[in-house]
Amino acid sequence: MLKQDDYKQHISEKFNSELEEIKNHLLEMGGKVERQLMAAIDALMARDSAAAEEIINRDHEVNQMEMRIDDECSTILARRQPAASDLRLVLTVIKVNTDIERIGDEAAKIARQAVRLAEDNLSPTNYVEVRHIGNHVASMLRKALDAFARLDLEQAVDVVREDNDVDKEYGSALRSLVTFMMEDPRDIGPILNEMWALRSLERIGDHAANIAEHVVYLVRGRDVRHQKTLEEFLDKVNEE
Template sequence: MDDSKIRQHISRQFNTELEEIRHKVLVMGGLVEQQLALAIQAFTTNDMETAELVMRRDNLINDMEVEIDLECTQIIALRQPTAFDLRLLLTVIKIISELEIAGDHAERIAKVAIKLSDTEGKHDQYHEILHMAELVKKMLNGALDAFARMSIDGITVITAMDEKVDLEYAGIVRQWVTHMMEDPRNITRTLHSLWAVRALERIGDHACYLCEHLIFMVKGEAVRHLSQQELEEKLNA
């Protein structure tokens, strides 16, 4: 699907409003991607300045979520859209909510980085989460790219990555718990670190939810709670 479906209105102003909404969602998504990258950088390199930057910029994401939500609500009330246009606006409202939550998780990672700077003990195993972080970044970027293209082609490739993220998360938890048992001095530090890894795993989940919302937008079908196999079968039917 391309974006031709939102270029067929008699009202040019309506076209403009929808295009502006889409643009703002992508800007918001780009900011969340930046927040995630900076939070991981702060966490893995003990960069307090970057961690504080992530925390300060979280309000920008919150403000954008409120602004876009209000604009969508106003368009629905004034334009009374139907069919694809209505699904687009409803999807945008859901997407910005997922992005706002993902931004909160990125901020949580940054907060953990700051806590670790004041915690005794040593834990230099943060390189273990870098591969997991790359997977999550790809999921988020892929979902936003699909929204930009107004297409669900290849969307199951993105959702399939969530299982890999979950496996990475489980592996890190097991390994870090072992580190705690081996050296009790690192218990507090490792517990804080596990909260950051959990936040990263949750961002992957929200990237999956973005994909589910996009499927509703394009096909008008709810696919929440389907397994990966069921999702693939449904989209390939």
């Protein structure tokens, strides 16, 4: 099993520094996206279109960070030709980089729904489901990034477990919102926008789970993606 110190054993101090740098840049990007996600949820809850517009306008910053990290990884692959655990680290950073950027995209989508909801009547739900699921997926993202930073296999597995819970919460929330629409057709517009926000949150949960699966690959060298059930995922993680 991979340990933190395994990336500090190279003869070249420059290589050690390069590997540490791509990890740090990825975590910096993850922290930025996490903040944008929480800000988007807050803007939606407060129906604050100005705050939402700011989040939308800053999405390009995440895109630029993604491209910089990709360039750094490409340079390491070309110059260092890493093998074994070093190669797994670079490949993992590339994959996690993509998932984080997509979470940033979903946060911008939530902000766009916040702009639309600011123009609508107040939703009869008071956005309770958005707040609940939003907090849950933000916590998953934080845990997934922490699992990557610490090479924590157990925490990565917990994040994948939580994604099943988010899927159930999302389904329950949609059923509840449909009931509100049936009770008063005047609420259909704002509730549809709320549904789109919830869809983005559900996708963010999926991306957080993807990051956790990449951590399993990094630590164990085992590809655990595309397992049909949680039990199959756990079996794959625990294979000897």
